[in-house]
Every structure is written in C-alpha cells, then in structure tokens.
Amino acid sequence: MTAARTALVIGGGVAGSAAAVALTRAGIDVTVVETRDRTEPDRGSFLTLATNGIDALRAIGADGRVLEAGFPTAAMTLRSHTGKRLGTTSTGSALADGTVSQTLRRADLVRALRAEVEARGIEIRYGRRLVGLDAGPARVRAEFDDGTVAEADLLVGADGIYSTVRRLALPGSPEPAYSGLVTTGGYAPGLTLASPPGDYEMIFGKRAFFGFAVAPGDEVWWFVNLPRRREPARGELAAVGEAQWRARFAELYADDAGPALEIIAATPDFAPMTPIQTIPRLRPWSSGRVIVIGDAAHAPSPTSGQGASLAIEDAVVLAMSLRDRDGVEEAFAQTETVRRPRVEAIIRTAARINNNKAPGPVGRLVRDAVLPRILGSAMAQNSANQASEHHLDWAAGVTEKTR
Incomplete structure (x- = not known):
C-alpha cells in the first residue's frame, strides 16, 4: 500500500469528482476544493460520454446516476453540404449489457458525479480559488484566496485546461x-x-x-x-x-x-x-507530490468525443496506481506512463478530423469523394471502436485491456 492517506483534489468538475470517488475507494481520505460557489450554475453545453468512460465509472461503482442523466447516441451519419450521405459510423462499441455512448448536458454530468461524491461522505469546499502551492518531501500545502490553507499527502490538479495547479507546480508548461x-x-x-x-x-x-x-x-x-x-x-x-x-x-x-x-x-x-x-502534449504530468489529470494534463478537441471519458479513466488509473504502488511519486510515474500514449493518440486523431471540417473547394471535393470509401471500410469502424473498447478492471489493477 502507498504511504499516502490524504489527498486534496483541486476542481470539482468531471475529472475532480471522478478522482474523489476513485481515491476514496482506494482508501485515501479526500477533500475536494472547487472555485465556484455551490449555487453557481455549471457552464458548458453538452457532450458525449463514450462507453469507455462509462466502463471506467463502473469500475468504481459510479455509473448509475450518470446513465440516468443522458440519452443513448450509438451512431452518427456524415453528410456533405449538398445533403449527400457520406457514410455512417458508430460512436463506439457497446458494453456487454448493450449500453452505448450517452449524450448529456455537461452540467448534468457534473451534478451526477458530485452526487456520487456526496453519497460517499467526501467533503467539497466551494468558493475557494487556489493561489499558492508548497510541495515538501512528505506533504503538500495549498493556499487559497480566502486566506485558508490545507495540507495533504498529495494533491491532484483536476482544474481544467486553464489549470492553476499546472501553472504553479509545472512552471514552463505549454499554454493551450x-x-x-x-x-x-x-x-x-x-x-x-x-x-x-x-x-x-x-x-x-x-x-x-x-x-x-x-x-x-x-x-x-x-x-x-x-x-x-x-x-x-x-x-x-x-x-x-x-x-x-x-x-x-x-x-x-x-x-x-x-x-x-x-x-x-x-x-x-x-x-x-x-x-x-487543446493541450496536445504536456511533459511531465507531475512534480513531487502534485499531479494533473484530465484537461489539465491533456485537453483533446471536442471532436474526439473523448474528453470526459479520458478524464474519468485518468482518475481510476491514478487511484489504482496509488493503491498498488509503494510511493506517491512511483504511482504518479506509472499513471503518466500508462496514460500518455493513449490520450496523445486520441488528441492527434481529433486534430486530423478538425482539418477536414472547413477545407477549401478542392479539399471539399477530395474529402467528399474519399470519405465514403473510408467510412465503408472495416478499418474505419475498427478505428472508431478502438478508443471506446478500453477497459479498466479495479480488482486487476493497472493493465491495458480491451473489452
């Protein structure tokens, strides 16, 4: 077992709430600190939670409320500006019980995950903005804008693409x-x-x-x-x-x-x-007893349909690593080593798709001629399913598996 017994999670959104639940399941006492007030409405539109994200939530027993908040979106049809059907592809492979990818408001996803946090008795401190970090060899001390401080054995930055934790703990990190x-x-x-x-x-x-x-x-x-x-x-x-x-x-x-x-x-x-x-590449994700996950470490384009799912996977892998490794820094290193290739591959794929969204006249002709053949191939469907077939097994620990 790791020596870590307490954790501060900065950010109470998707990544932070999932991390709080997963870390608690790993036997770590967690406190979540969220910048916004409890009554402040959550920003953002809607998103797709792919089946790999749902699978990761199931690994920590936290998928029920989330599934109630969304509706199934199993496939997408692509068309040209003339209305020509270019092809159809799935949003990812279904789980064993038939569950497919879900679309839901970001605010509803956050509310469902926070309800899971509260159901486990985890404290959420609202309305406090992180302003300073002091990471010693054995403890992390966090300072907030209201003058309060908090200490823990480790700190998780789950505070999004404009992460304060990333700026303070990993100076010189690339901007979005x-x-x-x-x-x-x-x-x-x-x-x-x-x-x-x-x-x-x-x-x-x-x-x-x-x-x-x-x-x-x-x-x-x-x-x-x-x-x-x-x-x-x-x-x-x-x-x-x-x-x-x-x-x-x-x-x-x-x-x-x-x-x-x-x-x-x-x-x-x-x-x-x-x-x-986007945050296409951050190296490293951690420094001492501080680590960033989710969009703070690797923000993909929404085109990927994977932002929330990858953040949830990060949270579960981090918790399993802390449970199974002997030290905090060893657990952080394992988390980054396991996660980096997967998330960066998905980010690169989404960037290539973005380049096809508004090409010039010649580019449109080429895309509309080639895309139907690509979408009709088995390789295209296998590629679409590859990201969603990632599986996390809480009992087995950190291993790379597909369903």
Whole structure:
C-alpha cells in the first residue's frame, strides 16, 4: 500500500469528482476544493460520454446516476453540404449489457458525479480559488484566496485546461493551443425532423461544420464549428452580440442542405461562442507530490468525443496506481506512463478530423469523394471502436485491456 492517506483534489468538475470517488475507494481520505460557489450554475453545453468512460465509472461503482442523466447516441451519419450521405459510423462499441455512448448536458454530468461524491461522505469546499502551492518531501500545502490553507499527502490538479495547479507546480508548461475553430451550441425545442432520435447528424458545410442529435421529447441538441484562422483575443468573441452571430450563421449555412438554419432559428438562446483549444502534449504530468489529470494534463478537441471519458479513466488509473504502488511519486510515474500514449493518440486523431471540417473547394471535393470509401471500410469502424473498447478492471489493477 502507498504511504499516502490524504489527498486534496483541486476542481470539482468531471475529472475532480471522478478522482474523489476513485481515491476514496482506494482508501485515501479526500477533500475536494472547487472555485465556484455551490449555487453557481455549471457552464458548458453538452457532450458525449463514450462507453469507455462509462466502463471506467463502473469500475468504481459510479455509473448509475450518470446513465440516468443522458440519452443513448450509438451512431452518427456524415453528410456533405449538398445533403449527400457520406457514410455512417458508430460512436463506439457497446458494453456487454448493450449500453452505448450517452449524450448529456455537461452540467448534468457534473451534478451526477458530485452526487456520487456526496453519497460517499467526501467533503467539497466551494468558493475557494487556489493561489499558492508548497510541495515538501512528505506533504503538500495549498493556499487559497480566502486566506485558508490545507495540507495533504498529495494533491491532484483536476482544474481544467486553464489549470492553476499546472501553472504553479509545472512552471514552463505549454499554454493551450488554438485549433483554428470557434464553437457554440444550443437546444431547439419542438422540432420534428426526419433524422432518427438518438443518432448524430454531422454536416460538413460549405463554409462551416454543423452537428446535431434529436433528444427525447423532440428537442434538438446542436453545435457549430466555425473556422477562424486567427485566435480570438480575450473577450473578442463575447463582444459580438447574439443577433450578429445569427446573421453570421445565416451567411455560413445559406448554401447548405439540411436543417441547420431551421434548428438555429428555433433556438431561444445559445452558449457563448468560445475558441476550441487543446493541450496536445504536456511533459511531465507531475512534480513531487502534485499531479494533473484530465484537461489539465491533456485537453483533446471536442471532436474526439473523448474528453470526459479520458478524464474519468485518468482518475481510476491514478487511484489504482496509488493503491498498488509503494510511493506517491512511483504511482504518479506509472499513471503518466500508462496514460500518455493513449490520450496523445486520441488528441492527434481529433486534430486530423478538425482539418477536414472547413477545407477549401478542392479539399471539399477530395474529402467528399474519399470519405465514403473510408467510412465503408472495416478499418474505419475498427478505428472508431478502438478508443471506446478500453477497459479498466479495479480488482486487476493497472493493465491495458480491451473489452
């Protein structure tokens, strides 16, 4: 057993809540510290939790509430801007009981995971921002903006892509990299579309990418990826009003077949427009008794459909490593060694897909000619399933397995 008996987890989102549950299961006393107040609404639109993420939650007995919060999305159909069907692919292989990938609001995922944290009696301290770290040879001391301090045997930074823990513990780490795309999304109620419920439609528009899924109750959940070569300055996107964005959407999707403009028009309001950024490669993930996981260590593009799932996997692997290794630093090293190849491969794949979302005229012709053959191949489906077939076995410990 590791000598660690106490842990501070900075961040109470997906990665932090999963880490709190997993570490507690490994016999470690956990305290979670979250920047936002308890009553502050969670930001973000919606996401796909792939079956490997669900499998990781099952390894720590924490999947029930999450499954209740989402709806199944097993497949996606890809189309060109003319409406031509380019092909269909799964969102990942199903679990043994038939469970498939789930789509749910990020806020609902966070609430479900925090409910798991609270059900295990784990303390969450809200409204405190980390401002300082002092990591000694045996303990970590964290300082917060309200003047309070906390100590533990180790500290887990699960505080997202703009991680304060990463900045303090790993100085010189790379800043988030801009993908060349900006995004927003929303929910359009009361629409009747020809698309089957529970599957995604992904449209490679002439000027911008559009995706949607029909949720239970005929509510359409949608998102856009708009190409923008120059990275927006801080506050630049927020300064553009909703009416201006709607006018911009009308221009971008004017020549596209499909329901993009109908869906956007039926949406009362949508999420703030934000740049898509990633952390493609961070080395190392830890320093002494401090480690970062999830988006703080390796933020993939949303195109991967794996951000939340990879964060949950990190949490479970970290807990098993701390349970089974003799020391904290040895456990951290094992976690990074096991996780790095997998997460970086998924990040690279998503980056390649992003490059196909808004190519020029010649690029569109090539993509629309080649993609149907690629999607129709067994290799493409095997690639789609590979990320989701990753399996974690709590009893067996840290091993790389597929279902």
